[in-house]
Amino acid sequence: MARNITPRSENYSQWYLDVIKAAELADYAPVRGCMVIRPTGYAIWEQIQHYMDEAYKKTGHVNAYFPLLIPYSFFNKEAEHVEGFAPEVATVTHAGGEELEEPYAIRPTSETIIGYMYSKWVHSWRDLPVLINQWCNVMRWEKRSRLFLRTSEFLWQEGHTAHATAEEAREETLKMLEVYRQVIEDNLALPIICGEKTEGERFPGAVNTYTCEAMMSDTKALQAGTSHFLGQNFAKAFEIKYQSKDGGVEFCWTTSWGTSTRLIGAIIMTHSDDDGLILPPRVATTKVVIVPISQDEHIADDILLPKAKELAAKLNEELGGLCVAVDTRFDMRPGDRFFTHIQKGVPLRIELGEKEINAGKARCVRRDTGEAADVAFDALCPTVKELLNNIQDNLYNRAKKFRLEHTNRANSYDELKAILEEKGGFVEAYFGGTPDDERLIKEETGATPRCIPLTEANNIGKCILTGKEGPLTIFAKAY
């Protein structure tokens, strides 16, 4: 039992913050609504970046960088866009000791400035498609922030593409949604539901918005990634035009898609327990920690440490990389040492004492289940590899099981209200209402339509609120 972490059942928000603190992932910065991502937390982001970036490169995208500051007037060019973002845009009004003639917005997202640049770069159908991604920080002034989930400044990736046809842009939008699904499920072990956002939840300026929705361990939903089909809205606002093969001048069709450091929050809230953080092996930079244990200095130095280092070297070779650490803190008691690794979410702990040396075995303890197994040194490499795979799978499977157990069907509005109040979780229901109807539901139940699952796109029924025809939609309270 961790003494520095509030039990999850007692206070979920506090538990979440305690886990972050105990694992040293992040800390509050002396700037309103901002946080410092500490090395352990940043390492998770680097892992995410690694998997994501690799996937984008494979789908033909390239990285570039656009300015942090955007002429404020750019936002006014797309009506819905400015309306959607105005409340949370921070601006720079002074520089060099003087007031600027036109304020700069600190980017909350880069559709506008990238649209402006694309209009300069795209002239011919031969210039298309443009497939650019940017890794950067953005700022959205938040009234209320929570570490990783909602901070005024956050790190993300935003892909921006321009295409000759609507079909191709739509295809791109869904392709990247699928890339998100794969990376998030396979590496972060977060089971997600891909679907389309309802009108009320759509990105300001988009024609269609798609989303990856995950369920946290308090049964609330969290949007883990979004992909937008922007139609010609931004192309028209910024005059991204090209001359087609037949000589006519056409507006491009654009998309944008993003995932952020919020994913770290999702990982924390999906997998961790009352003892602290639990990281899926593919996310953890330290996948295995070897803890030599002895009260005897000579045994520790002459026998245990060399053996630990030898095993670590072999494991690193087997697993490919520096992901096995040796804990040499002999001045701490074993229990203390174990706990630091438990709280940091290290997937596998290997305990090595005289007992183990004499038996020719190492004691392997899983973080996800707490199960311990004694493994012969000869079999350690393949067994550890297998254990890590099992842990990865187990985390995904148990999260998915949890989601299924907390997903229900509502056949009427009363049923929706009752389920949300009594059980929470995801509720499936036919919905064919307007943004006003969405607002009403949110007011009365606290829940919003999270998405219309792609797999249910043709599943049409009678809307529980309006009685009109509508697709099967997932409702939930959300972060």
Place this chain on the structure above:
RNA sequence: CGGGGCGUAGCGCAGUCUGGUUAGCGCACCUGCUUUGGGAGCAGGGGGUCGAAGGUUCAAAUCCUUUCGCCCCGACCA
């Protein structure tokens, strides 16, 4: 931005209502001894001028005014 709460040691708090000698406590930290396989025990020790500014008073953490910041609950959002 509305409602509530809080700023006293690194963290968590007491003290504030009923101003008064060197501002306390727990955890953490440092030293020593004993311990050591899921967070040890004892002893000793270092560290704060009480968010900031102004005012009242012989005297302010405590009373008054102003101000800054943070947290929680709502409305808005990756």
